[in-house]
Amino acid sequence: MGTYSNFLWSLAKKSLTAGLIAVTISDRLASISPVHGYSMSPTLNPKTNTLPELFSRDYVLMEKLCLQRYRFSHGDVVAFSSPENYKQKLIKRIIGLPGDWVAVPHSYDVVRVPEGHCWVEGDNSANSKDSRSLGPIPLGLICGRATHIVWPPRRISKLESRIPQSRLSSS
Amino acid sequence: MRQWISAAKEVLERASTVAKFLCWIHVTDSYLLSSTVVQGASMLPTLNFAGDVVLTEHISQRLGKVGRGDLVLVRSPIDPNKILTKRIVGMEGDTVTFFADPHLGDYTISREVPKGHIWIQGDNMYQSRDSRHFGPLPYGLIQGKVFFRVWPPHAFGSLS
Numbered sequence: 001m002g003t004y005s006n007f008l009w010s011l012a013k014k015s016l017t018a019g020l021i022a023v024t025i026s027d028r029l030a031s032i033s034p035v036h037g038y039s040m041s042p043t044l045n046p047k048t049n050t051l052p053e054l055f056s057r058d059y060v061l062m063e064k065l066c067l068q069r070y071r072f073s074h075g076d077v078v079a080f081s082s083p084e085n086y087k088q089k090l091i092k093r094i095i096g097l098p099g100d101w102v103a104v105p106h107s108y109d110v111v112r113v114p115e116g117h118c119w120v121e122g123d124n125s126a127n128s129k130d131s132r133s134l135g136p137i138p139l140g141l142i143c144g145r146a147t148h149i150v151w152p153p154r155r156i157s158k159l160e161s162r163i164p165q166s167r168l169s170s171s
Numbered sequence: 172m173r174q175w176i177s178a179a180k181e182v183l184e185r186a187s188t189v190a191k192f193l194c195w196i197h198v199t200d201s202y203l204l205s206s207t208v209v210q211g212a213s214m215l216p217t218l219n220f221a222g223d224v225v226l227t228e229h230i231s232q233r234l235g236k237v238g239r240g241d242l243v244l245v246r247s248p249i250d251p252n253k254i255l256t257k258r259i260v261g262m263e264g265d266t267v268t269f270f271a272d273p274h275l276g277d278y279t280i281s282r283e284v285p286k287g288h289i290w291i292q293g294d295n296m297y298q299s300r301d302s303r304h305f306g307p308l309p310y311g312l313i314q315g316k317v318f319f320r321v322w323p324p325h326a327f328g329s330l331s
Contacts (some may be wrong), residue, residue, distance in 0.1 A: 017191060024194040027201060070251040083309035084287035116249040140246035141311045 031062045032150055033079070035091055039122035039129065040077070043159065044091070044149070059151035060091075060159070062144035070139050072097065072118065075161035077146040080120070083134055091146060092120035092130050095167055098139075104132060105167075111136070118142075123164060204228045205315065207244060209256045213293030213300070217242070217330070218256065224322035225256075225330065227315035235310075237289075238262060242317040242330055245291060248305055254314060257301050261290035263310075269303050270296065282307075289313070 025031075035044045035058045044058045062079060066072065072094055082088040096102040096119030102111050105125060113119050117136035122128025131137060149155050199205075210222045218225070227244055231237050239259055247253040261267040261284045268281045273296050284290045288307035293299025302308065319329050 017194075020191070020194040020198050023202075024197045027197065081309070081311035082287070083311065084285075086287065086309065086311035114249075116247065116251055138246075138248040138251065138309065138312060140248060140251040141309055142251075 026064075028064055030064055030147075031144070032059055033062055033089075033144075034059050038127050039124055040091055040093070041124040041127075043077070043093075043123045044146075056152075058149050058155060060146040061148040061150050063147045064144050066145045067142070070142070072139070072142070072145070073161060075163045077159050077161070078120065078142050079144045079146065080137055080141040081143060083137060083141065089143065090120075090129070092122050092128070093164075095119045095121050095131070095163065096136075102131075116140070121164075121167070202229055202233075206321070207254070207256075207317075209317075211256075212298045213295055214242075214256055214258075215295040215298075217258075217294045218320075219323070219326075223320055223326070225317045226319040226321060227317050229315045231316050232313045237310075237313060237316055239265075240331075243291070244314040244317065245308060246312045246314055248308055248312065255291075255301075256317065257291035257293050257299070259289050260292045260302070261307075263288055265290065267302075273297055 038045055038047060041047055044060065045056065048056050060077075072078065074094060074097060076094045077091065078094055079089050079091045082090050096113040098113055098115050098117060100113045100119070102113060102119045103109075104111055105121075111119070113136050116139055118139055119131045119136055121130045121132065125132075146159055148159060149157050205227050206224055207227055208222050208224055209218050210220075212220050232243070237243060237259065239262060241259050242256065243259055245255045245257060247255050263284050263286050266281055266283050267290045268279050269292070270276075271278045271280050282290075284307045287310055289310055290302045290307050292301045292303065296303075317330055320326055
């Protein structure tokens with residue numbers, strides 16, 4: 001009886017320690033998270049007709065070190081909590097950083113990105129809820145930068161930080 | 172050779188203890204409670220100008236239990252490396268009315284707080300940069316709820 005409870009106790013202690021270390025690493029260094037939806041297609045979750053959605057889901061490596069200084073560059077893929085619902089996380093590409101002038105697609109507006117904000121858009125503009133409807137996003141809402149696709153194995157690759165051709169302005 | 176191995180083992184053991192300790196600190200600091208030094212004139216007379224040490228808890232903000240009248244730490248929308256301490260005046264759907272410029276007169280402006288946003292103001296309306304300047308903030312910028320003051324000693328006690 002004594003050895004049994006001893007074993008349980010040490011197991012509980014070990015799993016607690018492992019959990020603490022895992023939480024710290026995923027908060028401070030990097031974590032892996034699944035991507036839902038098609039707003040970043042074809043970069044993430046390209047549409048396939050052969051597999052059900054559950055199996056074609058991409059998993060990305062979220063790097064958290066960028067949160068120490070909040071420095072980002074154009075074309076980074078970032079995850080942030082939605083300004084309308086803080087529990088919902090969105091993943092989009094940064095198009096504009098503070099001080100930039102951004103041409104809003106499908107309208108003649110040109111918006112200046114305010115200090116401490118960024119302009120984000122999904123790669124699949126037909127199916128994406130982003131700065132076109134939400135407006136500029138405070139940088140403080142960003143909770144990580146996606147750097148690699150880590151799952152499924154055939155899609156393992158580095159995510160390039162690029163700006164879509166259609167968004168390059170002449171000025 | 173053997174003593175080298177034992178020395179390396181001991182170093183490894185010490186390092187893992189330190190690492191575990193740091194992990195504990197990180198988890199309590201970001202999920203339970205942390206202490207913060209608050210400075211500036213924007214929250215006078217609730218918080219002193221010279222710098223108070225306050226305790227902040229991070230549980231109610233995750234459960235969505237932060238509401239009107241609470242003192243909160245908020246990540247500044249203008250500079251994400253800065254943290255502001257303000258009071259929540261309105262939640263989503265509320266209509267807030269405030270003086271356009273308290274120095275000049277009592278001309279007021281009303282605005283509705285959009286979905287998922289909060290309206291924050293400093294208690295010292297003459298010297299505070301808050302939602303009156305940069306508008307409503309997303310709830311996700313809340314970092315914690317201030318609930319207790321530990322320094323200076325004569326003001327030790329809970330804050331509300």
